[in-house]
Amino acid sequence: MxxxxxxxxxxxxxxxxxxxxxxxxxxxxxxxxxxxxxxxxxxxxxxxxxxxxxxxxxxxxxRPEGWDNKVSIRIAHSLERILINNVNEVTTT
Missing domain, CATH: 3.40.50.2000 (Glycogen Phosphorylase B;)
Structure with missing residues (x-):
């Protein structure tokens, strides 16, 4: 192209x-x-x-914002934060 x-x-x-x-x-x-x-x-x-x-x-x-070939890294970090927060919620309740 x-x-x-x-x-x-x-x-x-x-x-x-x-x-x-x-x-x-x-x-x-x-x-x-x-x-x-x-x-x-x-x-x-x-x-x-x-x-x-x-x-x-x-x-x-x-390259519009977010079109940087690092999407998978950002998703992995987000999932990691979500999982850590969920584990912390389970262990503190």
Whole structure:
């Protein structure tokens, strides 16, 4: 995707990938499951009219908050805190 001039899709996963790659993305349909790609300016919803494709200002590689390949670590830490709290509650009651 990094070498593409732009991508036209209806896939939320593709919208994520183009955001990371810095490739302009145009989403077909009425909305997106990835609104952060719209807010970051890497994606534009064009409905069903391909004539609405226009180049987004410039290619920019963006990593929206939380898209840092550390999600599994954050989940593990959260689960660990939950389990520790539950164990503490059980032992103190």
């Amino acid at each position: 990094e070498s593409a001039k732009y991508v036209v899709t209806d896939s939320a996963g593709t919208q994520e990938e183009t955001t990371i790659a810095g490739t302009p993305c145009f989403t077909i349909g009425k909305g997106t499951a990835r609104p952060e790609t719209i807010l970051e300016g890497t994606n534009k919803i064009i409905g069903y009219d391909l004539n609405k494709i226009s180049f987004i200002n410039k290619r920019k590689k963006i």
